[in-house]
Amino acid sequence: MSAQREMKEKNPWHTPVTIIITVIGVIAIVALVTVAVVQNRPLPQKYKYGIVLDAGSSHTALYIYEWPAEKDNNTGRVEQKHSCKVDGPGISSYASAPLKAGQSLRECMQKAEKWVPSKRHHETPLYLGATAGMRLLNMVDSVASEDVFQAVKEALQKFPFSYQGARILSGQEEGAFGWVTVNYLDERLKQGLETTGALDLGGASTQISFVSDNYDGSESPNNSVNFRLYGNDYNLYTHSFLCYGKDQAHRLKLAHQTQSGPNAVADPCSHPGYNATKKYSVLYDSPCVSDRKPQGAPATFHHTGTGNLQQCQEVVRNVFNFTDCKYSHCSFNGVFQPILQGGFGAFSAYYFVMDFLNLTDTTVPLEAVKEQLKAYCATPWDQIVQQHPKAKLKYLAEYCFSGTYILSLLTEGYNFTSVTYSDIKFIEKIKGSDAGWTLGYMLNLTNMIPAEAPDFPPLPHAGYVSIVTIIAVLIFILFLFSLRPLWPRCSKQQQIV
Numbered sequence: 001m002s003a004q005r006e007m008k009e010k011n012p013w014h015t016p017v018t019i020i021i022t023v024i025g026v027i028a029i030v031a032l033v034t035v036a037v038v039q040n041r042p043l044p045q046k047y048k049y050g051i052v053l054d055a056g057s058s059h060t061a062l063y064i065y066e067w068p069a070e071k072d073n074n075t076g077r078v079e080q081k082h083s084c085k086v087d088g089p090g091i092s093s094y095a096s097a098p099l100k101a102g103q104s105l106r107e108c109m110q111k112a113e114k115w116v117p118s119k120r121h122h123e124t125p126l127y128l129g130a131t132a133g134m135r136l137l138n139m140v141d142s143v144a145s146e147d148v149f150q151a152v153k154e155a156l157q158k159f160p161f162s163y164q165g166a167r168i169l170s171g172q173e174e175g176a177f178g179w180v181t182v183n184y185l186d187e188r189l190k191q192g193l194e195t196t197g198a199l200d201l202g203g204a205s206t207q208i209s210f211v212s213d214n215y216d217g218s219e220s221p222n223n224s225v226n227f228r229l230y231g232n233d234y235n236l237y238t239h240s241f242l243c244y245g246k247d248q249a250h251r252l253k254l255a256h257q258t259q260s261g262p263n264a265v266a267d268p269c270s271h272p273g274y275n276a277t278k279k280y281s282v283l284y285d286s287p288c289v290s291d292r293k294p295q296g297a298p299a300t301f302h303h304t305g306t307g308n309l310q311q312c313q314e315v316v317r318n319v320f321n322f323t324d325c326k327y328s329h330c331s332f333n334g335v336f337q338p339i340l341q342g343g344f345g346a347f348s349a350y351y352f353v354m355d356f357l358n359l360t361d362t363t364v365p366l367e368a369v370k371e372q373l374k375a376y377c378a379t380p381w382d383q384i385v386q387q388h389p390k391a392k393l394k395y396l397a398e399y400c401f402s403g404t405y406i407l408s409l410l411t412e413g414y415n416f417t418s419v420t421y422s423d424i425k426f427i428e429k430i431k432g433s434d435a436g437w438t439l440g441y442m443l444n445l446t447n448m449i450p451a452e453a454p455d456f457p458p459l460p461h462a463g464y465v466s467i468v469t470i471i472a473v474l475i476f477i478l479f480l481f482s483l484r485p486l487w488p489r490c491s492k493q494q495q496i497v
């Protein structure tokens with residue numbers, strides 16, 4: 001028995017050398033993984049900001065964009081964080097009281113001061129871009145346009161942001177930056193995917209922009225804009241039709257209906273029972289129609305509605321000129337347009353109007369869309385007002401016209417067919433950011449879209465840590481194998497001490 005008690009199993013793992021080596025190995029691996037994780041841990045996110053004011057013909061809107069501070073180097077995604085609609089009309093309406101144009105921006109700018117962290121104020125670029133309203137004002141009264149800009153600049157410079165200037169965008173810029181916005185937000189540019197065309201319907205102008213294999217810029221070079229973005233070349237077709245925004249097109253139509261200066265206009269684009277007294281001086285107070293003002297017309301006319309879609313389509317057709325075209329293909333008014341290609345995003349008033357009319361689903365056949373619009377236009381005005389107690393009367397009175405105009409512009413103007421109509425998507429926002437020219441404008445001015453594709457690290461952070469961990473574990477297993485001679489035999493030989 002005592003001899004038995006003296007018998008001890010000697011486990012080779014329990015030799016001091018093996019234990020020390022194992023402990024050191026484990027510590028080394030834990031240290032390696034810890035260093036890798038800590039070193040590569042994402043830092044708390046910091047953001048940068050940019051502000052763009054869209055001074056449109058109908059109103060001004062402020063947009064605040066945000067992007068990760070350490071990814072200024074063109075790899076971070078820029079997103080719209082806030083927007084603010086300025087109360088009152090567009091800045092071009094303040095031609096006779098320019099100071100008020102500046103004052104009108106104050107409320108939204110004060111909100112912007114709160115939304116952007118104060119330590120970022122001084123480095124946040126602030127841009128104001130004016131579109132068709134100011135283009136028109138500048139055409140008729142360049143001094144008034146300058147005065148409005150002066151007042152706006154002085155108002156904006158009082159805020160602590162990095163003011164980068166206020167200017168009128170050309171129609172071409174407005175179209176091209178709208179296209180950049182849509183394709184940037186959809187990540188089509190970064191991924192080099194086929195791009196989406198952009199259809200923008202404003203109050204005073206409308207833009208169409210798309211890439212077509214049939215267009216290299218040689219025919220009608222004025223419609224061509226070239227971009228190199230993320231390593232890809234784009235030859236963009238773009239055109240802006242001044243006076244063909246929704247509000248000015250409405251004037252064009254009424255100008256056509258009041259050519260002879262009548263006392264009353266029975267309008268098929270207004271609902272039956274609609275009745276308003278309008279001033280000739282107000283209707284013709286726009287360079288889009290001023291030269292057509294009828295001589296000897298009374299001061300006012302009665303505008304009544306008959307609500308007839310077919311007749312409305314005929315009246316609307318009159319605002320376009322389809323006869324002259326010196327190019328291979330034209331849209332309208334003798335303007336070149338290549339063959340339509342790909343999908344299109346239609347935003348601004350395209351969306352407001354079609355959304356109100358419940359017609360944003362373009363998989364619904366065009367004929368069915370027209371039937372729905374026909375029924376809407378024929379609905380008596382008092383019923384329309386009753387059904388939409390919260391809607392602005394100004395908008396409500398024009399949805400029948402606006403819907404008809406949009407269908408006419410798309411099909412007769414731009415040549416979308418009942419088949420290609422479904423290539424259009426009526427959109428308001430993409431991934432939380434409004435579709436419009438402002439984001440594209442800021443990305444361009446801040447050089448945030450590189451001409452060449454940026455170099456990405458070969459692995460993302462999580463992938464890097466996983467690989468380091470796996471390799472460390474493998475090393476440890478190999479290490480254990482290297483100690484095989486010290487492993488206990490399978491037969492579990494007992495050693496007698």
Ligand SMILES: Nc1nc2c(ncn2[C@@H]2O[C@H](COP(=O)(O)OP(=O)(O)OP(=O)(O)O)[C@@H](O)[C@H]2O)c(=O)[nH]1
Binds near residue numbers: 204
């Ligand atoms: N129904 C409806 N219409 C709107 C709304 N907001 C703006 N509009 C109208 O839609 C049209 C286009 O608006 P915007 O895209 O802001 O156009 P804008 O920038 O003023 O005009 P441009 O200078 O021509 O670009 C105008 O006729 C506006 O009066 C809305 O919320 N609902």
